[in-house]
Amino acid sequence: MANPTNDKQSFDFQLDAALPEPLYRQLYERIRGAILAGQLPPGARLPSTRALATELGISRSTTVLAYDHLLHEGYLTSQVGRGTEVSREIPLSLLTAPSQQAQTKTPAHATDLRLAGRIRQLGAIPAAAPLEGAPGGRPFLAGQPALDLFPYRLWARLIARRARHSLALHGYYQSHAGYRPLREAIAAHIAISRGVRCTPDQVIITSGTQGALDLAARVLIDPGDAAWFENPGYFGALGALTLAGAQLAPVPVDAEGLDVEAGLQRSPNARFVAVTPSHHFPTGVTMSLRRRLALLGWAERHEAWIVEDDYDSEYRFDGRPQAALQALDRAGRVLYIGSFSKMLLPSLRLGYIVVPPQLVEPMLATRRNIDVHPPILEQLALADFIQEGHFVRHLRRMRRHYQRRRDCLLHELNKQLAGLLDVYAPEAGMQLAGWLPPEMDDRQVSKAANAAGIMVPPISFFSLEPLPRGGLLFGFAGIPEADIRRGVKTLTGVLERL
Numbered sequence: 001m002a003n004p005t006n007d008k009q010s011f012d013f014q015l016d017a018a019l020p021e022p023l024y025r026q027l028y029e030r031i032r033g034a035i036l037a038g039q040l041p042p043g044a045r046l047p048s049t050r051a052l053a054t055e056l057g058i059s060r061s062t063t064v065l066a067y068d069h070l071l072h073e074g075y076l077t078s079q080v081g082r083g084t085e086v087s088r089e090i091p092l093s094l095l096t097a098p099s100q101q102a103q104t105k106t107p108a109h110a111t112d113l114r115l116a117g118r119i120r121q122l123g124a125i126p127a128a129a130p131l132e133g134a135p136g137g138r139p140f141l142a143g144q145p146a147l148d149l150f151p152y153r154l155w156a157r158l159i160a161r162r163a164r165h166s167l168a169l170h171g172y173y174q175s176h177a178g179y180r181p182l183r184e185a186i187a188a189h190i191a192i193s194r195g196v197r198c199t200p201d202q203v204i205i206t207s208g209t210q211g212a213l214d215l216a217a218r219v220l221i222d223p224g225d226a227a228w229f230e231n232p233g234y235f236g237a238l239g240a241l242t243l244a245g246a247q248l249a250p251v252p253v254d255a256e257g258l259d260v261e262a263g264l265q266r267s268p269n270a271r272f273v274a275v276t277p278s279h280h281f282p283t284g285v286t287m288s289l290r291r292r293l294a295l296l297g298w299a300e301r302h303e304a305w306i307v308e309d310d311y312d313s314e315y316r317f318d319g320r321p322q323a324a325l326q327a328l329d330r331a332g333r334v335l336y337i338g339s340f341s342k343m344l345l346p347s348l349r350l351g352y353i354v355v356p357p358q359l360v361e362p363m364l365a366t367r368r369n370i371d372v373h374p375p376i377l378e379q380l381a382l383a384d385f386i387q388e389g390h391f392v393r394h395l396r397r398m399r400r401h402y403q404r405r406r407d408c409l410l411h412e413l414n415k416q417l418a419g420l421l422d423v424y425a426p427e428a429g430m431q432l433a434g435w436l437p438p439e440m441d442d443r444q445v446s447k448a449a450n451a452a453g454i455m456v457p458p459i460s461f462f463s464l465e466p467l468p469r470g471g472l473l474f475g476f477a478g479i480p481e482a483d484i485r486r487g488v489k490t491l492t493g494v495l496e497r498l
């Protein structure tokens with residue numbers, strides 16, 4: 001949708017002189033329909049009658065007649081110096097055409113839509129809500145980096161430079177694996193920062209973690225295959241597994257991470273697991289070495305695949321640095337996923353998956369048939385961002401800020417909510433879990449907090465089975481310290497009232 005204030009709409013449809021309806025009437029109906037459907041919002045500027053006539057290859061008298069009708073009926077307004085725009089006075093209730101109303105009101109799970117069964121199951125999976133146009137999150141929106149600290153000017157400069165000088169060279173279809181220098185830069189970076197062992201050929205650029213999880217699940221899971229799921233765990237993995245038709249086996253997570261023994265008892269035939277070993281989502285636990293070795297041993301014996309989601313481990317504050325699980329893999333059973341959602345911005349939709357060499361071809365064949373390759377311009381700019389050293393600098397700077405924000409949140413929670421909330425202090429990451437007394441219902445607490453403007457999703461929300469106790473998830477990376485203090489104070493009031 002064009003910006004209503006500064007962009008004239010372009011109309012690239014054909015009018016049909018063979019139809020019984022006169023051309024001016026066809027044009028009138030098109031524009032009126034677009035206004036009522038909200039596609040041309042109030043204030044959207046229209047091209048001049050002359051420009052539109054040229055664009056559509058019709059006479060100017062036709063466009064003048066159509067505009068006159070629309071002006072007369074109040075759909076458009078016209079002022080000297082401002083041109084013609086969609087009226088700002090149209091009642092909002094009119095602004096959705098009946099057909100669109102019907103579409104948006106129909107629940108996705110309606111049986112008469114005859115959707116695939118696995119699509120209907122998606123309705124039960126929690127999802128991060130898009131915050132359209134929101135400048136930043138309410139406390140304690142999880143999964144959000146510091147939007148206030150991103151180097152926007154620098155990024156704009158890199159994008160502009162590439163758009164000006166390189167886009168023409170890269171205008172045709174590009175590699176399905178992504179821009180080669182970006183893959184080289186990533187391979188070099190994760191070798192040092194995460195101990196990941198790979199060549200650039202094993203790196204495939206994806207649309208964030210979600211694109212990588214989707215690709216892995218499509219390539220490695222047949223409908224009905226059993227897959228372990230960290231419970232509680234990441235809803236994005238749950239979604240990808242559900243879409244692939246996997247039979248989900250929830251496996252509990254304890255203080256050492258995924259309980260491999262419990263997985264073997266519950267679902268001995270599983271051939272796939274998605275894990276967050278560096279910083280478990282949502283509890284924050286780091287998987288112990290013992291469990292890592294047990295998991296790798298299981299994968300090797302059962303010829304199973306481990307998908308390692310290493311979404312925010314670049315932000316390690318204390319404790320011993322833990323290399324990625326992939327670094328310990330001798331049998332080629334681990335697929336490693338990284339994302340720029342946490343390290344830069346979620347809306348960039350850039351991430352990557354590092355696959356064992358034997359999976360490169362099937363992955364690329366699959367990718368070719370999904371989205372071909374990610375948009376090139378951001379990949380070009382990101383390669384520069386990493387190669388010119390900005391990325392490492394940004395991470396270093398963010399680590400300092402996030403550590404301060406984590407410490408502030410820990411301090412406030414321990415000071416104000418001691419006895420009510422058992423806080424798990426994570427060594428890494430961008431969020432932490434606070435556990436409630438067993439008699440408290442975390443969904444009820446979360447609902448009351450939400451009503452007071454505090455977003456703390458219940459941990460049980462991320463679980464397929466009842467948990468021994470409920471908890472709340474607190475994001476801290478994207479929340480300035482003053483808001484953290486205010487947020488904890490409000491939450492304390494909510495908990496005391498319950």
Ligand SMILES: Cc1ncc(COP(=O)(O)O)c(C=O)c1O
Pocket residue numbers: 142143207208209210211234236276281309311339340341342346351
């Ligand atoms: C466990 C986990 N993995 C990955 C991501 C990032 O997903 P994406 O890269 O698709 O934005 C998140 C974001 O909240 C997450 O919590």
